[in-house]
Amino acid sequence: MVPVEGDGTAVVQVNQVNMVQVNQANIVQGNNVVQVNGEPIPCQSGTRLPDFLTSLGYQVRLIAVEYNGEILHRQFWEETLLASGDRLEVVTVVGGG
16 A cells, blocks of 8 residues: 555655666566656556556545546546556545644
8 A cells, every 4th residue: 555645645665776677577577667656666568547546555536647647537547558658646635624
């Protein structure tokens, strides 16, 4: 699960050297690498967007997604298959008083 700060931003600690090695291994194995909030994340080819987001620990009911620079309406999430080089910006809804 991806920890989330109070402002809704995901907290991801990445060892840059290891991430590069993981990314290269995943590319060789036919996996995609997508950018999530600016961080490279390996992803199986053809993964549906909601499955990918769930695997990262997001509660899909509580987020909005920008997909390659455009807000992606929830009705299109199920049919959106991720490809190498896709860029996602994920914003978490935060409640409070």
